[in-house]
Amino acid sequence: MKINTDFLGIGWSFPPEFNKAEGGVTMTTDVEDINNSLLILLSTRPGERVMFPNYGCDLQEMLFKPLELTLITQMKGIIERAILYHEPRINIISIEIDTTEELEGQVLIHIDYEVRNTNTRSNVVFPFYKGEATAI
Template identity: 55%
Template sequence: MADSFLGTGWSFPPTFDSTANSVIMTSDEADIQFSLQILLATRKGERVMVPDYGCNLDEMLFEPMTTTFKTYIREMIKTAILYYEPRIDLSSIQVDDSRETEGVILIILNYTVRTTNSRFNFVYPYYKKEGTEIH
């Protein structure tokens, strides 16, 4: 994994291998997927050394699902990826609100890895409700 040209990083969530006393690493396209998940789940200001890193999607929790709201989400994600994920070219962002009554909005990213010219997609579930099925 050390010679990966797309990068190598910790798996997400961080997982440890007790037999080798090491952190489990991910590389290439999987590392990009984990990076996107971390980028979308991080609030701006959460990382002390990079205060502009993140998306602040949690601020949109109680907003009504309007065209303006969807456009705003797309632009926030587009800007975050532009600045913090240089390994990909974003093709499209779709906001699927068909499950809004259940409290789930799916954010679908279609992108191309610049180095390999391979196309991928990433689906990020954005939950508008808290977990209420805990007894």
């Protein structure tokens, strides 16, 4: 029995790619579309989208704060809230923040989730860079 996944939608690939042969935009579906949506959500600041001023996850505010347990817990809460409000296709299983590369300026955000209608489990890793723009 094939599970209907039409409700997951179709979206532009991220970053956007154009297909010259077919004359259109490359599209993504199913879990790949959800992963792209999560990456966009985590990298968008609230207020960046004019028509959706509440869309986004304000991780940039925490960029230069000391990475302690309080901040990690606050980051998890912000991420969880953003996903809860803006990605209705999934249930969060866990959010883990990997700080092993902190001294190199990178924090990895691991999000394990379950697609609601299909009970398919998947994950996405978002690299949050803390480095300064010194190579300009």
